[in-house]
Amino acid sequence: MANQVNLKINGATVTVPENFTIMQAADSVSIRIPRLCYHSKLSPFGACRICIVEVEGMKNYAPSCSTPVREGMQVLTHSPGIRSARKNILELILKNHPADCRLCDKNGECELQELAEQLGMKEISGEGERKKFALDNSSRAIVRDSEKCILCGKCVRVCSEVQGVNALTFSGRGFKTNIIPAFGMPMGESVCINCGQCVNVCPTGALMERSSVDDVWKNIHDPDKIVVAQIAPAVRVAVGEAFGNEPGVDMTYQTVKALRMIGFDVVFDTQFSADLTIMEEGHELIKRLTNKGKIPMITSCSPGWVKFCEAFHPEFLENISTCKSPQQMMGALIKTYYAKKSGVDPARIYSVSIMPCTAKKFEAAREEMNASGYQDVDAVLTTRELVKMIKQKGILFNHLEKSEFDSPMGDSSGAAPIFGVTGGVMEAALRTAYEVLSGQELPEVKFSQVRGLAGIREAAVSINGQEIKVAIVNGLTNVHKLLTEVGEGKRTYHFIEVMTCPGGCLGGGGQPYPQGTNEALDTEVYKKRAEGLYNIDEHKTIRKSHRNPDIVTIYRDFLGKPLSPVSHKLLHTHYHLRQPKGIANDTKEAVSLFS
Numbered sequence: 001m002a003n004q005v006n007l008k009i010n011g012a013t014v015t016v017p018e019n020f021t022i023m024q025a026a027d028s029v030s031i032r033i034p035r036l037c038y039h040s041k042l043s044p045f046g047a048c049r050i051c052i053v054e055v056e057g058m059k060n061y062a063p064s065c066s067t068p069v070r071e072g073m074q075v076l077t078h079s080p081g082i083r084s085a086r087k088n089i090l091e092l093i094l095k096n097h098p099a100d101c102r103l104c105d106k107n108g109e110c111e112l113q114e115l116a117e118q119l120g121m122k123e124i125s126g127e128g129e130r131k132k133f134a135l136d137n138s139s140r141a142i143v144r145d146s147e148k149c150i151l152c153g154k155c156v157r158v159c160s161e162v163q164g165v166n167a168l169t170f171s172g173r174g175f176k177t178n179i180i181p182a183f184g185m186p187m188g189e190s191v192c193i194n195c196g197q198c199v200n201v202c203p204t205g206a207l208m209e210r211s212s213v214d215d216v217w218k219n220i221h222d223p224d225k226i227v228v229a230q231i232a233p234a235v236r237v238a239v240g241e242a243f244g245n246e247p248g249v250d251m252t253y254q255t256v257k258a259l260r261m262i263g264f265d266v267v268f269d270t271q272f273s274a275d276l277t278i279m280e281e282g283h284e285l286i287k288r289l290t291n292k293g294k295i296p297m298i299t300s301c302s303p304g305w306v307k308f309c310e311a312f313h314p315e316f317l318e319n320i321s322t323c324k325s326p327q328q329m330m331g332a333l334i335k336t337y338y339a340k341k342s343g344v345d346p347a348r349i350y351s352v353s354i355m356p357c358t359a360k361k362f363e364a365a366r367e368e369m370n371a372s373g374y375q376d377v378d379a380v381l382t383t384r385e386l387v388k389m390i391k392q393k394g395i396l397f398n399h400l401e402k403s404e405f406d407s408p409m410g411d412s413s414g415a416a417p418i419f420g421v422t423g424g425v426m427e428a429a430l431r432t433a434y435e436v437l438s439g440q441e442l443p444e445v446k447f448s449q450v451r452g453l454a455g456i457r458e459a460a461v462s463i464n465g466q467e468i469k470v471a472i473v474n475g476l477t478n479v480h481k482l483l484t485e486v487g488e489g490k491r492t493y494h495f496i497e498v499m500t501c502p503g504g505c506l507g508g509g510g511q512p513y514p515q516g517t518n519e520a521l522d523t524e525v526y527k528k529r530a531e532g533l534y535n536i537d538e539h540k541t542i543r544k545s546h547r548n549p550d551i552v553t554i555y556r557d558f559l560g561k562p563l564s565p566v567s568h569k570l571l572h573t574h575y576h577l578r579q580p581k582g583i584a585n586d587t588k589e590a591v592s593l594f595s
Contacts, residue, residue: 007073022053022064022075033077034086034115036203037152038065041521042161045153049089050115053077061085087119094121095128097204098147104205109513111203112150133178138188141210141361142199146178149206155179155198162502162521164477165308167192179206191311193476195304195500196358196382196509200520209358209510212379213388219350219378220263227350228266228338229259230330233274234356234420234505235383237532241512242387243397247525248532253402255354258390260403266338269405270353271412273330274419274428276554277301278545280571281323281425282432283562285495289466294318296471296486296493299425300575301325303363304500308476310578313483319496322572324376326419327353327360328369331376332570333409337558341408346372352379354386356420356508359500368573382510411550414445414543417536422474422504423450423457424533426497430461430470431544438464445543451534453503453526456482458493474499474507506530 002017009026016025021044026033036048044066052061056074061082064075076082094116101107133146156168156179167190171180181190199207219225231252240251259267285297300306300321309316324332331353335346353360363369364377381389390397404410415431418424427447434442449459450470455478461468471493473482479498485491501507503526514522542548559567 005069005071005073007069007071007075009075010077016069018069020069022055022062022067022069022073023051025069026064026075026077031077033064034118035065036111036115036150037154039154039157039201039521042154042157042201045157047151047153048093050086052082052085052089054079054082083119087121090116090119090121091124093150094124095126096130097150104148105208105211106148106205110205129175131175131178136187137210138186139192139194139210139362140188140365141194141358142187142192142196143208143210144181144187145206145208146180147206148204149179150204151177151179152203153179154201154203155207158197158201158521162475162477163193163195163197163500164480165191165193165195165312168198193304193307193311193500194359194362194509195476197501197520199358199509200511200513209382209385210361211385212352212361212381213385213392216352216379216381216389222350224348225350226265226344226348227263227352228268228334229264229352229354230268230270230273230327230334231255231259231354232270232327232356232420232505233417233533233536234508234511234529235354235386236417236536237420237529238356238506238511239383239386240397241514242384245398246528248528248530248535250532250536251397252536253404254397254400255386256405257400257403258386258393258395258397259354261395261400262389262393264352266406267403268330268334268338268409269412269416270326270330271416271419272409272548272550273326273333274416275412275545275548275551276329276333276571277323277326277419277425278415278428278432279551279555279562280329280567281321282429282436282545284321284323285429285433286437287563289468289494296496297321298496299498301419301425302359302498302500302505303357304359305476305479305498306575307359307362307578308479308500310575312480314577315487316483317575317577320575322568322574324369324571324573325360325363327355327380328363328376328573329571330409331364331369332372333554335372335374335376336570337554338409340558346374349374350378351376352381353377354381354383356383356505356511357501358382358509360510371569371573383508383512384510387512408550408553411548412540413545413548413551414537414540415545417533417540420505420533421530422453422499423472423497424504425499426450426470426472426495428545429495429497430463430468432546433468434461434463435544435546437466442544450497453523453530455502468495469493471496473497474504475502476500502526503530506533 054076136144415428506529
């Protein structure tokens with residue numbers, strides 16, 4: 001435990017560990033020093049200088065985010081001189097920033113805008129030269145507007161330190177400094193895996209998800225279209241945050257009602273196809289275990305992870321489950337099973353998924369995702385985009401009556417909602433695999449050993465006399481570490497669950513920005529969302545995927561059985577080496593460049 005030191009902040013004595021910074025010390029006593037480049041989960045950067053404070057005995061103002069405390073230090077956080085200096089710094093930033101706040105997608109959620117209000121900025125004196133950059137909308141998932149970038153570096157650090165992708169970097173010097181994809185590529189051609197964590201931490205609108213809102217409205221208003229929605233598990237425990245609710249509050253059926261009011265003709269539950277994923281993935285695991293197939297098998301539900309594997313670890317491509325994600329399975333079934341049962345021409349169906357994830361936009365556009373003869377999913381809306389549509393429609397979300405999902409793909413087991421939290425896919429798969437392999441009733445449905453938010457967890461589960469070794473990993477820096485050690489023979493498993501984002505889907509790049517803190521990657525928010533999903537599971541009558549009556553029905557009437565020819569055609573896919581253009585021709589060379 002670190003030694004304690006005593007200092008004074010604004011005249012009050014504060015006792016904190018000696019490894020604290022001034023900002024951490026101030027936060028510990030509820031004094032919030034303004035900040036732009038700082039993030040508690042990322043390394044200190046000290047770029048914006050908005051967080052400067054007065055320290056007795058120091059000639060210059062000190063950046064509180066990177067200045068360590070010391071015994072006897074005396075600090076002023078909001079003196080007249082500090083307030084004036086901060087205004088001057090902010091004015092320089094604003095002079096080089098577009099003044100289109102009313103038209104910006106980040107309006108009302110912009111940290112720069114909020115800071116200007118806090119500091120009482122009423123006007124800016126004169127105009128200076130502004131940097132000009134072309135809009136980069138080459139990516140299926142993320143739009144980069146460098147003119148709105150304030151060079152805080154959060155995107156660079158989260159991509160490097162949390163995700164280990166290093167897709168973004170600083171370029172140029174002085175006034176011409178910019179943040180760009182590695183090697184100067186457009187986002188859509190770079191090694192970016194579309195996870196959207198850069199969007200979550202960006203304080204302005206320099207990085208945003210590529211919006212599908214206008215396209216969805218267009219199809220809703222087209223009388224020839226049948227617009228069908230599906231809702232992911234993690235959306236329902238986060239969407240309420242945008243309307244003042246606590247994280248983790250289950251808003252499933254209010255969301256269904258809102259979608260009907262928006263104009264969706266049919267609303268299905270992605271949790272149904274999560275159960276279906278377990279049926280296919282669980283039987284695939286059993287087949288690999290019994291037939292000495294490629295082990296460890298690795299989950300394929302997280303599209304950011306899949307693209308990461310294609311670019312960084314292609315040696316594990318055969319280990320990835322061939323199952324599509326629940327989003328894509330549902331999309332394929334909407335245009336086959338649902339179309340057939342309802343007598344609808346699939347060409348008229350416009351399929352929309354509501355997801356916590358920006359990478360789902362990229363996944364939906366993959367050329368492999370059309371086994372039905374049509375694109376599985378036509379549009380993906382993030383949770384944030386759904387919130388925009390609810391507000392655009394003038395819906396008072398918190399006052400809505402509940403509405404049920406449509407049949408035949410609206411019911412799910414308790415195994416399905418936990419897909420949204422790291423460890424959930426593993427737990428759901430084990431519930432089914434245990435009973436299929438052993439032929440016995442699972443004595444305890446809860447697998448506590450695979451739960452939690454730690455980056456890497458391990459467990460051993462005994463099934464039918466065989467010890468199954470599993471691993472659960474979230475955040476791609478942890479994935480890279482784990483796979484490297486698996487490749488070197490230092491770790492051995494039968495099954496690995498991978499989630500791209502910290503905490504799993506509940507921490508996805510399309511979730512609502514945390515209210516009040518302006519700080520994504522908030523572990524407490526993730527815990528509350530996770531509790532919400534586990535609570536849904538616990539209140540389900542049926543908690544195992546193979547016991548879901550609608551799952552039994554779809555296999556009896558349409559799919560046949562898990563891993564059948566029909567299932568393989570519609571519900572399974574393949575992956576391949578994904579190499580950014582113009583980088584390297586040799587696989588090993590490409591991997592070494594990105595590692």
